Structures are given as C-alpha cells and as structure tokens.
Amino acid sequence: MVLGKWFVASAAVAMIATFSGCSKPGTPEAPSLATTGVTDAMINAGVGNEWLTYGGGYDEQRDSPLTQISDKNVAGLGLAWFADLDTARGQEATPLMHDGVLYVTSAWSKVFAYDAKTGALKWSYDPQVPRETVVRACCDAVNRGVALYGDKVFIATLDGRLVALNQSDGKVVWSKLAVPDQESYTITGAPRVAKGLVLIGSGGAEYKARGSISAFDWMTGRKVWTFHTVPGNPADGFDQEGPNAKAMEDAAKTWGGDWWKLGGGGTVWDSITYDPQTNLVLFGTGNAEPWNPNAVDRGVGDALYTASVVAVDADTGTYRWHFQETPEDRWDFDSDAQIMLADLEIGGKKRHVALHAPKNGYFYVLDAKTGEFLNAKPFATQNWTTGIDPKTGKPTINPEARYEKTGKAFISLPGAMGAHTWQPMSMSDKTGLVYIPTNQVAQAYLAQSDWKPSAIGYQIGLDAGKTAIPADKAARAAARAMTTGALLAWDPVKQAKVWSVELKGPWNGGTLATAGNLVFQGNAASQFVAYSADKGAKLWSFPSQTGIVAAPMTYFIDGKQYVAVLAGWGGAYDLVAGAVVNKSGITRNISRLLVFKLGGTAKLPPIPPMAKQVLDPPPFVGTAEQVALGSDLYGRYCVVCHGDAAISGGLVPDLRHSGAIASADAIKAIVLGGALKHNGMVSFKDGLTPDDAEAIRQYLIKRANEDKALETTSMK
Known part of the structure; x- marks a missing residue:
C-alpha cells in the first residue's frame, strides 16, 4: 500500500533541525540558507500551485495535487499560449514556475523567463556555448532545465559552466567551471538545490571522462565538495582526498588494467535526488568506459562505482552507500534515470525507499537510508542476464552478453538507448502506480580487437561499422518491427505491470501524474496525450507538430490550472538510430513551448512543408x-x-x-x-x-x- 507522498511530521522536524545545524569541525563550511524566495521548505513541500524543482519536489515523483483538469473534463483542454524557440535541436527541459514566472531552457543551454499566464517573454539568457562543444556531447546539444533557490536561477551549460542568474532580470550573478576541464566533459542535466548547495554532475563517459558530482554554494559559487565515482591513478592515492579515500581504495579493487588512463566513465549526467529524511544525496552513475572491457584490460570486475545508485552525505559529500545495478557494464546501461523517493509498505513493513528503473530493464526498490536491496523485477524484455539473486540483487550475466570474450556480436535487449533512460517517470499518490516511458530498441555489440584510443571522438572499443543495419529491405523491416515503445503503469509494491499503452515507436516523452486521475505524456509521433491514471484510457490528445521527448509539468495561477510541455524532437535516438528503424521515417523538429488550459483557444501556425530529398549520389568508383x-x-x-x-x-x-x-x-x-x-x-x-x-x-x-x-x- 502507498503510505502517502508527504514526509511524516517527525521527519519534517528532523529536517528543520538539520537545516539549522552548524557544520562540524573538519567538514566544509556550510552555506547560508535561503530565507526568502524559493526555500528548502517550499521545495520539500512538493508540487502545489507552483513547480519549483525539476522533479516537482525532493521526492522526484512528478505528482501534482491539482484537480481542476481531471479525467472528467480533460477533453476541453486547449492551447493557452505557445512560444517558438530559436534552437532546432532536441528539447528536454521541464519548465519551472514560481511567482507567476515560467522558467525554461532550450538546447544550447539558453534560458527563457515567460509570464506564466500570457506567455509574454520577460527575459532570456544565452551563455554563448561554442558550437564545436557538440563534438563531445554524445546525445545532442540538449539541456534539461534550471534550478530555483532564493532569488536566483541556476543553469548548467553544455560546455561545463554553472551559472547563477537573477530571477528578476536574468543578469549573471556568478559563473564557475563545474567540470575538471572543457576537453572531455559536457553538462546536459538540470541542477538541484538543497541546504544552500547547488548539486550538479557532468556527462562524457565515452570521451575519456571520470565521473563526479559536486556541490556549490548558491550565493558565491564556491565549490563545497566533490565526490568521484571512479578511482583515479593509484600512484596518486586514487585521487580522492579526505573522507572518501577509503571508498576509492575499495572501488579500485574492482577494476583491472590501467583504467584511469581513459577516465573510467561513471558520469553523473542526470539523476540527482536529495532526501531530507536521511540528509543524503542519491545519484545515478553512468557506464564504465570504454564499453569494451578488453580495450583497457579491465577484466570482469564490477568497475565500481559505475552503473550504480550512490548515496553521499549532503553536507560533506562523504560516501554512505552504493548499490550497483549493472556490474561489469559493457552495454552502456547507465543508472542515470531519475531516482524517486516514496514511503511504501514492502513485505508488510513500512519502508522509506528509493525507486529506480534504469536502462538495464529492471525496476529496483532499495532502502533509501541504507541502500539495502529489497527487490527487483524486469519491467521490459531483457536478455543480458538470466536472472537476479533475490537476496543480493546481483545479476547472473548471460555468457553470450560478454561479447569481448566470445568474439561474436551480441544482439542485446535493451540496447544502449535503454529500456528506460532519462525521460522522467512519475508516481500517482492517487493510484500508487509509477508511469514509465519505456523503449524496446535492440543493439548489436561487437568488440574491436585492434582498438586503440584516439585524441578525438568516441572511446568505446566497439566495431560499429560491422554491426550497421545493411541496405536490405527485409533486415530493415525486421529492425523496425522489433523497435517499439510503451507507456507502462507499474505497481512498485507488487512489482508488476498494471496496464500499458503501446506506442508507435520508442523515445517518447517523460510523464506527469495529477490528482485529477490523469497521466500526461508527449510522444515521438507528434502527439501530446492525456490518459486516465487508473486504467490507461486515452482521453485527449493534441497534435504537437513535432516529437516530444521532454516531460510535462503543471501549475495553478489566478484560478486556472495550466499544463506545460517543451516540444522538439531530438536527442540520442534521433541522432544515432536515425530514420533507419523509425516506422514513420524522419520526425521533424519544431522547437516550442506549449501551454494548455481548459477552454484554451490559441492555434499553432500551419506546419511548414518538408523539403523532399532525392538521393542522387555520384557513381561509386572506390575500392x-x-x-x-x-x-x-x-x-x-x-x-x-x-x-x-x-x-x-x-x-x-x-x-x-x-x-x-x-x-x-x-x-x-x-x-x-x-x-x-x-x-x-x-x-x-x-x-x-x-x-x-x-x-x-x-x-x-x-x-x-x-x-x-x-x-x-x-x-x-
């Protein structure tokens, strides 16, 4: 049973005591807390009339108590206003709303502030990200949103900066480099703020990067702490000073070869969750790098702390626990999907848990305080394991999945696109269900035997040329047939599917649950849709003219409930898979913010004609x-x-x-x-x-x- 999404009174009292405490001797100097504007207590209260943080509240449940728009009247939903964006790349941000202003980012890390009722632009900020940065961004020039705290807006840029802006006018207050260097790292994720700390990681696990997460003082940009997810050079004491030296020493025992020379991966490129009840920061880590273990002779060790959920002390960044979901990761099975907190009855006992549905196809329930494995079940088709130990959560890896040992191609479900990746899931307090945007995209993995690192480009150790889908009608038809997506309603207590809606293809948008018995989701087929949360019945849809990959949000102002979503096709699937397995061919990108209300009458302009491309190549005369x-x-x-x-x-x-x-x-x-x-x-x-x-x-x-x-x- 669901015990309620709001923290109990005793936990709230403990949280307040934690917020007001002083730093201990030997710990980093604690930043001041916001007492006006957006505060910790406001974020902890979760979604109300406003939407103050990426996941709605610290629990990351993306569940709204608003009921003006419900399953009874959602058919009357119409477009209230829209705003075209000037970046024709993938759009992945969740808008935030505070004090009547809607804050949203677009590709290339631009920030826009709109009047939440009318759509009038109040200000915009362009960090002028150099366009050549995209060469080290695996998955498009995307950005997932800002953070709000006090009187400031925080944006993390593709080229690795963390920037604080005034909420009132968008002027820069401070800017800091948030990554070790600007050669291998990018940032696409949305920052989170807790206890005066701005939390952010980075991407780049395919580009000689070493994963980490850092906390910055919201007022000054001073770095307070950093936790590395992969041990550094043993000759340098694994390059982790202070309280985490032992954690790095332990992790090093799970690596082979000279792993540190290429960084090791494990980047914290998306999921960050602060838990006020335990004062822990929980975050997911990315794949081990290179993907092919033979490329750096790392053997079959677990390669900690990659492909894991890790928890550190919020004040100091000190390691507390980890749970590795994909040991020996060689398939790019990041654990960077969002981590959700909930109070559930598991096995007849009240538990404060972390819920996670990462790329590898299993839904995990962990104790949020200790990391204890409670259970896991597959929520999607998978063949990289033959099962999971019900006591430890350790997977039994399919021998064929160790492609670098067999020397053969392994066709994996899921592939690197994941059974579920960054597109956020949501959880309804009304139904107790979790709504997951799922993918079924197979991928062939083949080790390259003579692979060597290079100064530029992907460093994954695979022979992608030999596994490309050929120009064969039957082969492509088969690939399209097995490439699908679905909206899945999952019971996290019973660990079972309740209902699902099959979609035309994969790479659909994140979800929003509301107390009006609704689930909203945009999709790759250029539709924004509302379903009944209890049964999955399709109740309303809007032709968005472009694929939607971002997650919606909702807010209430001057007696009206609004639902907003950022539209604009793009991201990893569009770039890598292209149109070769897309059932509808090319999905166009028309980047814009869409905002709806009951009785809305705004109209989108006509869809511009799509230029028809005719293949007319020169004759082949090569060898x-x-x-x-x-x-x-x-x-x-x-x-x-x-x-x-x-x-x-x-x-x-x-x-x-x-x-x-x-x-x-x-x-x-x-x-x-x-x-x-x-x-x-x-x-x-x-x-x-x-x-x-x-x-x-x-x-x-x-x-x-x-x-x-x-x-x-x-x-x-």
Missing part, C-alpha cells in the same frame, strides 16, 4: 578496401551524430545527400580542415588522415548508391 576502412571509421567517428548506416534522423545533415561527397577536396576541408566548425563539425585531423577522409567519402558514396537502389526496387 572494397576503402569501403571497409571507411565503414570502420564512420562507425567510430561519425555515427554518433550522423546516424547508423549513414542515415540521419533529421537534426543534422544526412551525409548520403550531401553535395560534399562528390568532391574529395570538399570532404577534406570539412573533416580535416574544420570548414564547418561554426556548425559543430570540428576538424578530426587529430584522429584521421587524408586517406581516412577519402575512405569515409567512398563509404558514403557506396551507402548512398545502395539506398538509391533499394528505393528504386521498393517502388516497383
């Missing part, structure tokens, strides 16, 4: 050796942006159609000379030679001609 090399190099350096088998999803140019492939000099000017650096296409001269660039060109010409022939055959 088989060039194509083989080009396929390998494309898989390593290009696929992350330009799509599997060179088929783009629409956000970036489809290289099969590029006029540049007709000219060897043009390709060299772009790939080696950096002629399009201003668009994010930097020079790859540190990793590629002129002969390599020509091999990639010949591969692209060959691919374009194969698909032209396939299109011609399909028309007959």
Whole structure:
C-alpha cells in the first residue's frame, strides 16, 4: 500500500533541525540558507500551485495535487499560449514556475523567463556555448532545465559552466567551471538545490571522462565538495582526498588494467535526488568506459562505482552507500534515470525507499537510508542476464552478453538507448502506480580487437561499422518491427505491470501524474496525450507538430490550472538510430513551448512543408578496401551524430545527400580542415588522415548508391 507522498511530521522536524545545524569541525563550511524566495521548505513541500524543482519536489515523483483538469473534463483542454524557440535541436527541459514566472531552457543551454499566464517573454539568457562543444556531447546539444533557490536561477551549460542568474532580470550573478576541464566533459542535466548547495554532475563517459558530482554554494559559487565515482591513478592515492579515500581504495579493487588512463566513465549526467529524511544525496552513475572491457584490460570486475545508485552525505559529500545495478557494464546501461523517493509498505513493513528503473530493464526498490536491496523485477524484455539473486540483487550475466570474450556480436535487449533512460517517470499518490516511458530498441555489440584510443571522438572499443543495419529491405523491416515503445503503469509494491499503452515507436516523452486521475505524456509521433491514471484510457490528445521527448509539468495561477510541455524532437535516438528503424521515417523538429488550459483557444501556425530529398549520389568508383576502412571509421567517428548506416534522423545533415561527397577536396576541408566548425563539425585531423577522409567519402558514396537502389526496387 502507498503510505502517502508527504514526509511524516517527525521527519519534517528532523529536517528543520538539520537545516539549522552548524557544520562540524573538519567538514566544509556550510552555506547560508535561503530565507526568502524559493526555500528548502517550499521545495520539500512538493508540487502545489507552483513547480519549483525539476522533479516537482525532493521526492522526484512528478505528482501534482491539482484537480481542476481531471479525467472528467480533460477533453476541453486547449492551447493557452505557445512560444517558438530559436534552437532546432532536441528539447528536454521541464519548465519551472514560481511567482507567476515560467522558467525554461532550450538546447544550447539558453534560458527563457515567460509570464506564466500570457506567455509574454520577460527575459532570456544565452551563455554563448561554442558550437564545436557538440563534438563531445554524445546525445545532442540538449539541456534539461534550471534550478530555483532564493532569488536566483541556476543553469548548467553544455560546455561545463554553472551559472547563477537573477530571477528578476536574468543578469549573471556568478559563473564557475563545474567540470575538471572543457576537453572531455559536457553538462546536459538540470541542477538541484538543497541546504544552500547547488548539486550538479557532468556527462562524457565515452570521451575519456571520470565521473563526479559536486556541490556549490548558491550565493558565491564556491565549490563545497566533490565526490568521484571512479578511482583515479593509484600512484596518486586514487585521487580522492579526505573522507572518501577509503571508498576509492575499495572501488579500485574492482577494476583491472590501467583504467584511469581513459577516465573510467561513471558520469553523473542526470539523476540527482536529495532526501531530507536521511540528509543524503542519491545519484545515478553512468557506464564504465570504454564499453569494451578488453580495450583497457579491465577484466570482469564490477568497475565500481559505475552503473550504480550512490548515496553521499549532503553536507560533506562523504560516501554512505552504493548499490550497483549493472556490474561489469559493457552495454552502456547507465543508472542515470531519475531516482524517486516514496514511503511504501514492502513485505508488510513500512519502508522509506528509493525507486529506480534504469536502462538495464529492471525496476529496483532499495532502502533509501541504507541502500539495502529489497527487490527487483524486469519491467521490459531483457536478455543480458538470466536472472537476479533475490537476496543480493546481483545479476547472473548471460555468457553470450560478454561479447569481448566470445568474439561474436551480441544482439542485446535493451540496447544502449535503454529500456528506460532519462525521460522522467512519475508516481500517482492517487493510484500508487509509477508511469514509465519505456523503449524496446535492440543493439548489436561487437568488440574491436585492434582498438586503440584516439585524441578525438568516441572511446568505446566497439566495431560499429560491422554491426550497421545493411541496405536490405527485409533486415530493415525486421529492425523496425522489433523497435517499439510503451507507456507502462507499474505497481512498485507488487512489482508488476498494471496496464500499458503501446506506442508507435520508442523515445517518447517523460510523464506527469495529477490528482485529477490523469497521466500526461508527449510522444515521438507528434502527439501530446492525456490518459486516465487508473486504467490507461486515452482521453485527449493534441497534435504537437513535432516529437516530444521532454516531460510535462503543471501549475495553478489566478484560478486556472495550466499544463506545460517543451516540444522538439531530438536527442540520442534521433541522432544515432536515425530514420533507419523509425516506422514513420524522419520526425521533424519544431522547437516550442506549449501551454494548455481548459477552454484554451490559441492555434499553432500551419506546419511548414518538408523539403523532399532525392538521393542522387555520384557513381561509386572506390575500392572494397576503402569501403571497409571507411565503414570502420564512420562507425567510430561519425555515427554518433550522423546516424547508423549513414542515415540521419533529421537534426543534422544526412551525409548520403550531401553535395560534399562528390568532391574529395570538399570532404577534406570539412573533416580535416574544420570548414564547418561554426556548425559543430570540428576538424578530426587529430584522429584521421587524408586517406581516412577519402575512405569515409567512398563509404558514403557506396551507402548512398545502395539506398538509391533499394528505393528504386521498393517502388516497383
């Protein structure tokens, strides 16, 4: 049974005592707390009329008590206002609302403040992120939102800065570099604030990065503490001073080879949850890096603290506990999906728990104070394990999934896109159910036997060229058939599906639950939909003109309830999978903020016509050796942006159609000379030679001609 989402009175008293306490000798100096504007107590109260933090409240449940919009009248929902954005990339932010102002970010880490009733723009802020930063951003130039605290707005930028702005006018108060350097790291996640500390991690586990999470003083930007998720060089004492030296020493025992030379991964790129009841910060960690363990001889050790949920003391960053969900991670099964707190009755006993549905396909219930494993069940199809130990939570890994040992390709469900990834789930206090946006996207993993690190690009150790989907009608049809998505209603106590809605494809938006017996979700098929929370009946939809991957939120102002969602297709799936397995082909990006209310009458402008691209490549005159090399190099350096088998999803140019492939000099000017650096296409001269660039060109010409022939055959 659900015991209620709000913390009991005794916990609230303990929280207040913790907030008012002084720092202990030897601990970092505690920051001052906000007493006006947005305060800790307001965030802890959860969603009310306002939406003050990314997950709605410290519990990250994304559940609203508002009932003006309900299952009885949601059919009358209409567009209240909208705002077009000037960044045609993926849009992943959840808007926040305080004191009548709606704060939202867009791609490239821009911030906008709107009048929450009318949509009038109050101010905007552009951190001027260099466009070449995108070369080290695995998954688009996205941003998931701001944090509010006191009188400030906090934005973490793609190029690794943490910036404090005035809520009133958007002026910069302070700006700090929040990552170790700007060569390997990016930030796409939304900061969280608790006890005067701004909490943020970073991304980059495929780019020689070492994961960490840091806390900054909200008033000054002073760094208060940092916790590393992977041990550093043993010669330097694992590079973790102070109270966490022992935690790093213990973690080092689970690694083999010279893991630290490439960083190790484990980046904290999304999930951060503060628990006032335990004064712990819980966060998820990313994959071990490189994915292929043989690339750095790390063996079959667990590679702590990657692919784990970790808890540290909020005041000092001192390690408290961890639970590793994917030991030996070699599949990019990040544990960075949001971590939700709840008070549930588990096994007849009242428990304060952390709920987690990461990429690997299992739904975990952990004790939030101790990290004790309570139970886990698969919420999606998975084949990387043969089961999980019911007492320890340790998975039994399918021997075939250790592809670097078998030397064969392993077709994994889920793949790196995850059974559930960053798109937030929600939990209804009314039904007790958790609403999860799930994916079914298989992926082939094949170790590259002669892989060596390079100065630029992905460092994952896979042979992506050999596993690309071929220009074969039957193969692509089979891939599309097994690539799906669903909205899943999950009972976290019974660990069982209650209902699900099958969707046209994967990579759909996060969810919002409300006390009006509603669940809202946008999807990849360009629809924003309301379902009944108890049964999953579709009650209302709105044609959004673009795919939605972000999560909605809701607020109440001047007697009206509003629902807002950021629309704009993009992110990892669009870039990497492209249109090759998308059942509806290319999903366009039209980036805008959509805000709804009952009786809303605003109209979107007509959808602009989509330019029709015709494949008209130059004839292929290269050699088989060039194509083989080009396929390998494309898989390593290009696929992350330009799509599997060179088929783009629409956000970036489809290289099969590029006029540049007709000219060897043009390709060299772009790939080696950096002629399009201003668009994010930097020079790859540190990793590629002129002969390599020509091999990639010949591969692209060959691919374009194969698909032209396939299109011609399909028309007959």
